[in-house]
Amino acid sequence: MKKIPAFLWLCLALTLWSAQAPVPADNPLVGAWRLEKSSQEDGLDGVTIVRILSPSYTMMAAYREGEFIGSSGGSYTFDPESGESLYTVDYNTWDSSMVGRELPATIEVSDDRMFVRWEEDNMTFEDMWVRLDAGDSPLAGHWKIRARARDGEMVEIHQRGTRQTIKILSGTRFQWTAMDYGTKQFMGCGGGTYTFEDGVYTEHIEFFSRDNSRVGMSLSFEGKVEGDDWHHSGKSSRGQPISEIWARQ
Known part of the structure; x- marks a missing residue:
């Protein structure tokens, strides 16, 4: 499997709307998400990548059954009107030199998916995540x-x-x-x-x-x-x- 990039946090997914788990109106990114498709990775078979977001902090982990692959996390901001997001890396197990970097992205919502686009080395990438839950718990x-x-x-x-x-x-x-x-x-x-x-x-x-x-x-x-x-x-x-x-x- 190729090295999973530090900015996988960028690819956030929309929610599955339900009466039991309403999406937070002020920040629809809050909750848990699973990576569904990545334009940058072709070795995701058998690998689960899950990201959890609070209103201002996020962590992501990649693993397959019985094997930890890697993780990253840090603080972030999100503007629901413009779709602009900025993530500041606190830790990254794949590349510690990413710590402290600020990574921007643009998010577009369509139905029950969210497509996130970012640029690197004059190339545009797009990933898609699917919501697992909307953070509806007193412990969230x-x-x-x-x-x-x-x-x-x-x-x-x-x-x-x-x-x-x-x-x-x-x-x-x-x-x-x-x-x-x-x-x-x-x-x-x-x-x-x-x-x-x-x-x-x-x-x-x-x-x-x-x-x-x-x-x-x-x-x-x-x-x-x-x-x-x-x-x-x-x-x-x-x-x-x-x-x-x-x-x-």
């Missing part, structure tokens, strides 16, 4: 870890500088990433689908950069949202007890 959004239990007490985590542990969720999908955009380092990521019912948050892991053997595992946590804090506790993929607080960004 961009989160940063704020505190973790140690020796029975909740201890604040002070993430100084540019190192970050962040998580992004749509209505049905999640991804977490540990990275340092100042040093352009990537420490790891994982993601997949999730459910949140009756105070129980359950992750179903579809990719895990540090250990492919974790793929297929399901992890359940007790969870609740209080204001801009998300509390959850349970056991990690290693079977160790964890209790954390994540702050909405």
Whole structure:
């Protein structure tokens, strides 16, 4: 498979409209999307590429069954009137030199698809994504870890500088990433689908950069949202007890 370009974030898809999952009026890009077709890539067979967008942050991961391929993420802006979008790269596992770059694109919506065009080396590319959900969940959004239990007490985590542990969720999908955009380092990521019912948050892991053997595992946590804090506790993929607080960004 060819190297997946850093700007795959550019190719965003329109939603499947439904009464149960209305598209956010102020930003129709919010939610989860799957790459359907790329004019630049001819080696996508068997590879799943999913992007999650909050109102101002996005992460993308590429993987096939049992194999993590790569990921990128960062902040973005979008003007629904002009269709212009600008993405600032925080991390990129394929090419760390992309970190800090600003990448523009133009988006055109047609029916249940979104076609995104961008230029590189005097060539125009177009990709198409399909919506998986519209971010209709109390957990949907961009989160940063704020505190973790140690020796029975909740201890604040002070993430100084540019190192970050962040998580992004749509209505049905999640991804977490540990990275340092100042040093352009990537420490790891994982993601997949999730459910949140009756105070129980359950992750179903579809990719895990540090250990492919974790793929297929399901992890359940007790969870609740209080204001801009998300509390959850349970056991990690290693079977160790964890209790954390994540702050909405």
